[in-house]
Amino acid sequence: MSRIAAMVALAALAIASAVLAQPPRQGGTLRGVFNSDPPTLDPAAASDTTSSAVIRQVFDGLLELDEKLVPQAALAERWTVTGDQRIYTFTLRRGVKFHNGREVKAADVKYSFERAAKGKRPWVFEKITGARDYIKGTGSEIPGIRVVDDTAVEIRLDKPFAPFLHLMAYDAAAVVPREEVEKRGGNFASHPVGTGAFRFASWRRDDQVVLERFRDHFRGAPPLERVVFRIIPAEITRFNEYRAGQLDFTDIPTGHCQAAKADRELAGEVAIWPTLGTHGLRFNVEKPPFNDARLRKAVAHAIDPSIIVDRLLEGCVQAAQGILPPSLPGYAAGVKRLALDRELSKRLLAEAGFQGGRGLPAIAFNFNTSDANQRIAEVLQSQLKELGMTVELRRLDWAAHIKLVDDGNVSFFRQGWIADYPDPENFLTVLFHSRNVGAAGNTSRYRNPKLDRLFDEADTLAQPAARYARYAEAEQIILDDAVWISLYHYTSRALIKRSVKGLERTALSSAPEFLSPLRKVWLEK
Amino acid sequence: MLGDLGRPLAGRLLALVPVLFGITLLVFILNAVALGDPARAAMGQRADPEALERMRREYALDRPLPVQYVTWMGRVLRGDLGQSFREQRPVTEVIIERLPATIRLAVAATLISIVLGVAMGALAAVRPGSTLDHALMGAAVLGISTPVFWLGMMLSLVFAVNLGWLPVSGYGGGDPRYLVLPAFALGALHTGTVARMTRSSLLEVVRQDYMQTARAKGLSEPLVLAKHAFRNALIPIVTVIGIGLADLLVGAPLTETVFAWPGVGRLLVAAVSQRDLPVVMGAVMVFALVYVLGNLAVDLAYLVIDPRTRRGAS
Numbered sequence: 001m002s003r004i005a006a007m008v009a010l011a012a013l014a015i016a017s018a019v020l021a022q023p024p025r026q027g028g029t030l031r032g033v034f035n036s037d038p039p040t041l042d043p044a045a046a047s048d049t050t051s052s053a054v055i056r057q058v059f060d061g062l063l064e065l066d067e068k069l070v071p072q073a074a075l076a077e078r079w080t081v082t083g084d085q086r087i088y089t090f091t092l093r094r095g096v097k098f099h100n101g102r103e104v105k106a107a108d109v110k111y112s113f114e115r116a117a118k119g120k121r122p123w124v125f126e127k128i129t130g131a132r133d134y135i136k137g138t139g140s141e142i143p144g145i146r147v148v149d150d151t152a153v154e155i156r157l158d159k160p161f162a163p164f165l166h167l168m169a170y171d172a173a174a175v176v177p178r179e180e181v182e183k184r185g186g187n188f189a190s191h192p193v194g195t196g197a198f199r200f201a202s203w204r205r206d207d208q209v210v211l212e213r214f215r216d217h218f219r220g221a222p223p224l225e226r227v228v229f230r231i232i233p234a235e236i237t238r239f240n241e242y243r244a245g246q247l248d249f250t251d252i253p254t255g256h257c258q259a260a261k262a263d264r265e266l267a268g269e270v271a272i273w274p275t276l277g278t279h280g281l282r283f284n285v286e287k288p289p290f291n292d293a294r295l296r297k298a299v300a301h302a303i304d305p306s307i308i309v310d311r312l313l314e315g316c317v318q319a320a321q322g323i324l325p326p327s328l329p330g331y332a333a334g335v336k337r338l339a340l341d342r343e344l345s346k347r348l349l350a351e352a353g354f355q356g357g358r359g360l361p362a363i364a365f366n367f368n369t370s371d372a373n374q375r376i377a378e379v380l381q382s383q384l385k386e387l388g389m390t391v392e393l394r395r396l397d398w399a400a401h402i403k404l405v406d407d408g409n410v411s412f413f414r415q416g417w418i419a420d421y422p423d424p425e426n427f428l429t430v431l432f433h434s435r436n437v438g439a440a441g442n443t444s445r446y447r448n449p450k451l452d453r454l455f456d457e458a459d460t461l462a463q464p465a466a467r468y469a470r471y472a473e474a475e476q477i478i479l480d481d482a483v484w485i486s487l488y489h490y491t492s493r494a495l496i497k498r499s500v501k502g503l504e505r506t507a508l509s510s511a512p513e514f515l516s517p518l519r520k521v522w523l524e525k
Numbered sequence: 526m527l528g529d530l531g532r533p534l535a536g537r538l539l540a541l542v543p544v545l546f547g548i549t550l551l552v553f554i555l556n557a558v559a560l561g562d563p564a565r566a567a568m569g570q571r572a573d574p575e576a577l578e579r580m581r582r583e584y585a586l587d588r589p590l591p592v593q594y595v596t597w598m599g600r601v602l603r604g605d606l607g608q609s610f611r612e613q614r615p616v617t618e619v620i621i622e623r624l625p626a627t628i629r630l631a632v633a634a635t636l637i638s639i640v641l642g643v644a645m646g647a648l649a650a651v652r653p654g655s656t657l658d659h660a661l662m663g664a665a666v667l668g669i670s671t672p673v674f675w676l677g678m679m680l681s682l683v684f685a686v687n688l689g690w691l692p693v694s695g696y697g698g699g700d701p702r703y704l705v706l707p708a709f710a711l712g713a714l715h716t717g718t719v720a721r722m723t724r725s726s727l728l729e730v731v732r733q734d735y736m737q738t739a740r741a742k743g744l745s746e747p748l749v750l751a752k753h754a755f756r757n758a759l760i761p762i763v764t765v766i767g768i769g770l771a772d773l774l775v776g777a778p779l780t781e782t783v784f785a786w787p788g789v790g791r792l793l794v795a796a797v798s799q800r801d802l803p804v805v806m807g808a809v810m811v812f813a814l815v816y817v818l819g820n821l822a823v824d825l826a827y828l829v830i831d832p833r834t835r836r837g838a839s
Binding site: 040119120123186190204232236241244246398 | 559561562563565566567568569570571572573574575576577579611612613614619622623678681682685686689692693694695696782783784785787788791792795798799800
């Protein structure tokens with residue numbers, strides 16, 4: 001019997017191996033979806049994930065992130081870095097072609113970076129020597145970018161910056177052909193030309209973006225013939241389109257996570273994976289009453305996020321202890337939030353002069369409009385009421401919310417953060433360094449010299465272990481000082497048809513926009 | 526006849542100028558009162574101070590509000606609606622590429638509401654108080670009171686997802702099958718109003734003395750209704766159709782959102798949330814124009830339907 005079982009197992013393994021090893025089927029159209037129209041398809045003008053999802057297919061950068069979020073060669077076939085971690089030299093692959101047939105040269109890299117530095121995401125380039133002056137308009141070029149010859153470009157940094165290679169894999173640093181940009185002018189944003197595995201085919205605004213296979217891609221033609229991104233704003237419509245078989249993947253509508261898992265038809269198509277984001281509560285430490293750390297700590301000790309995670313969000317997100325999500329390199333499991341302790345909360349409130357909440361004026365809690373945010377705010381309101389605190393809910397659309405938050409006009413507010421690239425610097429330094437107070441990220445307006453020193457060291461160190469130790473120390477200081485209260489870490493919740501193969505679910509991807517390379521995707525049917 | 530219409534037509538078109546001016550001023554003030562910085566809204570979650578400043582300079586957002594409005598108005602008078610903050614291209618272009626979809630949807634919804642509404646109202650009026658009358662008027666009330674958003678979702682679920690007869694959403698490159706569900710969802714509200722007005726108008730007309738005269742002449746009942754009653758009942762019906770334009774304009778953003786229809790209504794919703802003021806102003810102007818011109822068309826229809834109004838007009 002055991003011999004038969006072993007034979008069956010072996011046969012199954014052989015079949016499974018054969019299936020797994022089968023070459024990707026060529027052809028077919030992948031039908032994806034976005035929830036809004038991309039504002040632009042120009043890497044220099046983009047600042048949103050929808051635009052990025054298309055840009056990453058049409059353009060390449062010097063590097064790209066693999067499924068483990070490690071930078072790998074793309075347009076650059078190799079690179080070197082000097083011992084002081086300040087000079088990077090990238091050697092380009094030979095024979096890489098733009099979609100217009102012209103070969104990529106090192107001068108294209110310099111042109112693209114200088115162009116993008118004056119775009120919406122100049123922070124990607126600001127570490128390069130001379131970039132700040134150029135961005136401000138006082139320099140005619142970025143001297144830190146030097147074209148060595150047609151196949152090599154050297155980039156010099158003001159000082160070492162550990163996540164620099166991640167920036168070179170970021171879509172703002174995509175390489176564009178100068179002649180196409182100049183020929184098309186503003187229309188380049190709606191008729192992009194890059195080197196990517198898919199070339200731009202058409203775009204009907206608010207309807208769909210169509211890409212088609214680029215046969216001369218330097219990695220070879222991708223299996224898919226076409227990719228169609230439909231633009232469907234209502235999540236229930238996206239869900240209906242998926243059920244009607246008109247989409248190959250989509251997101252799961254809010255509140256349908258468990259229902260989708262329990263649905264017999266959908267269960268095998270549900271995919272949930274952690275992403276690089278955290279939903280948190282922030283205090284403006286300059287504004288009363290939360291300029292008093294005791295009051296911030298009283299709130300932190302009184303909030304029980306488990307109700308939000310398990311009940312409101314159906315257990316489909318990750319409970320949070322710290323600020324950094326577990327999927328981010330540098331995550332420290334030892335970092336802990338202030339523990340739930342309502343007695344301690346009451347004592348802290350009394351120490352601050354508000355025994356039982358008496359004398360404490362009503363506190364406004366600001367959040368941006370969404371059903372989930374509304375329900376979370378109601379839970380917080382009810383939990384803080386037990387402490388004797390009266391919380392008034394202030395719901396505004398995102399544009400109004402972020403304006404108040406950036407300007408420091410609110411004292412207690414909701415803020416989520418999703419990393420642009422997988423490094424703690426993109427979370428902690430951006431959100432809490434004193435030089436980033438305001439719209440640049442530090443909306444808590446927190447100024448702590450010790451924290452700044454830890455960030456300055458960690459951002460420049462080459463050794464990951466030493467860097468991560470400093471970030472962990474900084475993260476614990478922030479949590480202990482109750483500047484930020486983490487509620488949960490984001491996950492991506494998607495439905496993906498079984499016929500779709502090779503769609504990477506990296507922590508940077510969040511459905512419905514998959515930022516992973518679609519050149520690896522093929523359709524089984 | 527058109528000679529008679531020249532003066533009122535010119536008068537109506539002239540009246541459009543202060544209406545549009547008032548509407549744009551109101552929208553501008555509302556936008557200024559609403560919180561939010563367009564540059565910040567366009568910048569995403571991480572805003573670079575330099576990039577923010579540059580955008581504010583480029584779009585003159587750093588200028589005082591009255592100056593911004595006067596500058597914008599000056600451009601409009603030269604036929605330039607400005608640049609979209611979000612898409613960074615001319616607003617005229619942004620609107621024009623979406624306008625045909627909205628016009629198709631509005632025309633189809635209007636036709637559905639007229640054909641269905643008039644038919645339902647006429648059938649109900651033939652046998653007032655009958656079961657058919659109650660059923661048709663019940664359906665009309667249901668149409669009026671059902672939210673467009675909900676009706677759209679239900680139509681989509683039944684006819685697209687479950688039965689698979691029609692597409693769930695999208696424009697389909699102009700394929701008429703894609704138009705059916707959104708047009709019905711948008712037209713339903715107005716169908717009910719037209720049906721109720723047609724019924725009551727017809728019932729009022731059939732009680733008139735000249736109707737008895739027509740019957741006494743030996744004309745058949747259908748002919749009496751079609752030739753004598755219907756024409757006289759048309760004025761209030763046409764009025765309701767004109768007023769219904771407002772319903773269509775209110776319903777368009779919702780319908781376009783549910784059915785992922787690439788029209789101006791959806792553009793307006795996105796532009797408001799993004800504080801893309803030039804697009805908001807441009808889209809509102811288009812809606813105002815459609816409304817005013819639609820009502821002008823109704824006034825012209827009066828002149829065609831009822832010769833007595835021509836004397837008044839001239």
